[in-house]
Amino acid sequence: xxxxxxxxxxxxxxxxxxxxxxxxxxxxxxxxxxxxxxxxxxxxxxxxxxxxxxxxxxxxxxxxxxxxxxxxxxxxxxxxxxxxxxxxxxxxxxxxxxxxxxxxxxxxxxxxxxxxxxxxxxxxxxxxxxxxxxxxxxxxxxxxxxxxxxxxxxxxxxxxxxxxxxxxxxxxxxxxxxxxxxxxxxxxxxxxxxxxxxxxxxxxxxxxxxxxxxxxxxxxxxxxxxxxxxxxxxxxxxxxxxxxxxxxxxxxx
Amino acid sequence: xxxxxxxxxxxxxxxxxxxxxxxxxxxxxxxxxxxxxxxxxxxxxxxxxxxxxxxxxxxxxxxxxxxxxxxxxxxxxxxxxxxxxxxxxxxxxxxxxxxxxxxxxxxxxxxxxxxxxxxxxxxxxxxxxxxxxxxxxxxxxxxxxxxxxxxxxxxxxxxxxxxxxxxxxxxxxxxxxxxxxxxxxxxxxxxxxxxxxxxxxxxxxxxxxxxxxxxxxxxxxxxxxxxxxxxxxxxxxxxxxxxxxxxxxx
Numbered sequence: 001x002x003x004x005x006x007x008x009x010x011x012x013x014x015x016x017x018x019x020x021x022x023x024x025x026x027x028x029x030x031x032x033x034x035x036x037x038x039x040x041x042x043x044x045x046x047x048x049x050x051x052x053x054x055x056x057x058x059x060x061x062x063x064x065x066x067x068x069x070x071x072x073x074x075x076x077x078x079x080x081x082x083x084x085x086x087x088x089x090x091x092x093x094x095x096x097x098x099x100x101x102x103x104x105x106x107x108x109x110x111x112x113x114x115x116x117x118x119x120x121x122x123x124x125x126x127x128x129x130x131x132x133x134x135x136x137x138x139x140x141x142x143x144x145x146x147x148x149x150x151x152x153x154x155x156x157x158x159x160x161x162x163x164x165x166x167x168x169x170x171x172x173x174x175x176x177x178x179x180x181x182x183x184x185x186x187x188x189x190x191x192x193x194x195x196x197x198x199x200x201x202x203x204x205x206x207x208x209x210x211x212x213x214x215x216x217x218x219x220x221x222x223x224x225x226x227x228x229x230x231x232x233x234x235x236x237x238x239x240x241x242x243x244x245x246x247x248x249x250x251x252x253x
Numbered sequence: 254x255x256x257x258x259x260x261x262x263x264x265x266x267x268x269x270x271x272x273x274x275x276x277x278x279x280x281x282x283x284x285x286x287x288x289x290x291x292x293x294x295x296x297x298x299x300x301x302x303x304x305x306x307x308x309x310x311x312x313x314x315x316x317x318x319x320x321x322x323x324x325x326x327x328x329x330x331x332x333x334x335x336x337x338x339x340x341x342x343x344x345x346x347x348x349x350x351x352x353x354x355x356x357x358x359x360x361x362x363x364x365x366x367x368x369x370x371x372x373x374x375x376x377x378x379x380x381x382x383x384x385x386x387x388x389x390x391x392x393x394x395x396x397x398x399x400x401x402x403x404x405x406x407x408x409x410x411x412x413x414x415x416x417x418x419x420x421x422x423x424x425x426x427x428x429x430x431x432x433x434x435x436x437x438x439x440x441x442x443x444x445x446x447x448x449x450x451x452x453x454x455x456x457x458x459x460x461x462x463x464x465x466x467x468x469x470x471x472x473x474x475x476x477x478x479x480x481x482x483x484x485x486x487x488x489x490x491x492x493x494x495x496x497x498x499x500x501x502x503x
Contacts, residue, residue, distance in 0.1 A: 149338040150340065152306060153332060153334070153352075155305075155306060156305075157328060158328055159355045163355055167355075168340070247341050248341070
């Protein structure tokens with residue numbers, strides 16, 4: 001029998017041990033210099049020593065990611081509702097959405113850079129463009145997952161479109177909408193960093209670019225570690241939130 | 254409150270297939286009509302036409318002085334589906350109140366209805382915490398919560414086991430005696446239909462057509478012992494004969 005404390009320690013320690021193990025093995029066997037593959041303790045040291053600088057750029061990245069994430073949801077959920085309300089708009093706009101989805105982000109970033117320069121607008125736009133599609137698809141599918149008998153019940157009561165939408169279809173769609181956030185939430189950070197790497201003079205992406213130019217591999221690793229942890233934290237938070245909001249779970253509140 | 258229902262030459266085509274051949278029927282206020290027949294005989298289609306969920310290809314339905322659409326807009330109809338339409342995230346009592354909120358009319362006190370429906374102490378439970386029989390009772394309570402004049406029921410007890418089914422049938426018969434409704438009740442269960450209904454509308458297999466209207470001239474509510482009554486046995490046997498004969502011919 002394992003106590004909860006033991007099992008939790010294992011769940012937290014096991015990934016840490018395996019990542020560190022692989023890291024040291026890579027250093028040992030690759031023979032690469034320390035600025036290409038620094039030791040983990042050096043990376044932690046950089047995180048500590050440069051924390052003021054990193055924190056400042058972290059805020060810039062978070063701002064881009066958060067605003068872009070918000071727009072991804074407004075556009076994704078908004079389009080899904082529009083498609084549901086006026087089905088012909090779906091035929092009109094969905095091909096454009098799919099096309100946009102398949103354009104390489106690098107190309108989109110370049111175009112947005114040309115249009116808006118190095119501004120919060122160009123960076124949040126790329127985060128929103130890369131993130132809205134999973135939200136749109138999941139919301140559409142979620143809105144259609146409402147049970148037919150519930151919809152009949154609303155029709156027989158002569159419910160308005162809004163009543164049916166807000167009281168039946170949206171709650172049914174909620175688990176799917178939250179599931180989309182697991183994708184869009186963590187990719188927002190990644191895409192924000194990529195955009196900053198290409199066009200910005202602020203943010204973690206810029207910091208990586210700058211560190212590269214100064215042969216500061218240790219700083220690249222420090223930022224990467226932070227960004228990974230951040231992305232993972234967002235993912236964990238969203239999936240926790242998803243379980244809380246899911247009416248399919250037995251919620252006794 | 255109960256309204257008469259008049260079905261006048263109603264039929265329905267779905268593409269090339271005839272789901273329901275021309276059917277006419279006068280239902281008095283407070284009468285209980287069972288629609289029996291094999292699967293795909295159009296009984297559910299007829300119910301959904303009365304509910305204004307499906308438009309008839311020919312003919313019309315009048316509920317009192319209203320068309321089906323007007324009756325639906327006035328929230329005179331109640332629908333009990335085969336699968337419960339209770340919202341999974343709502344407590345039983347909130348689900349009953351939800352009907353009243355949407356309909357804009359409080360037919361009965363939600364708590365009192367649930368108590369009468371034998372659900373005292375279960376008002377705060379959600380769908381998945383209720384047994385099949387209890388959930389179906391919440392479903393019926395929610396369907397009646399705005400006091401509709403016509404109750405449309407599509408195989409409401411078919412998910413229940415035989416014992417529960419008989420029990421809930423007797424209970425429902427008693428409830429109707431308290432608050433009379435005009436009822437259209439789709440079932441493929443002959444004994445259930447004979448127990449509950451004033452008249453049975455017996456359908457032939459597809460294309461759906463009413464072959465006979467069989468009256469059950471015994472006052473309602475009927476005690477469980479009615480099942481052993483010679484009249485019950487004779488009527489059920491007659492209906493069974495009609496259906497057997499028809500499905501042989503098909």
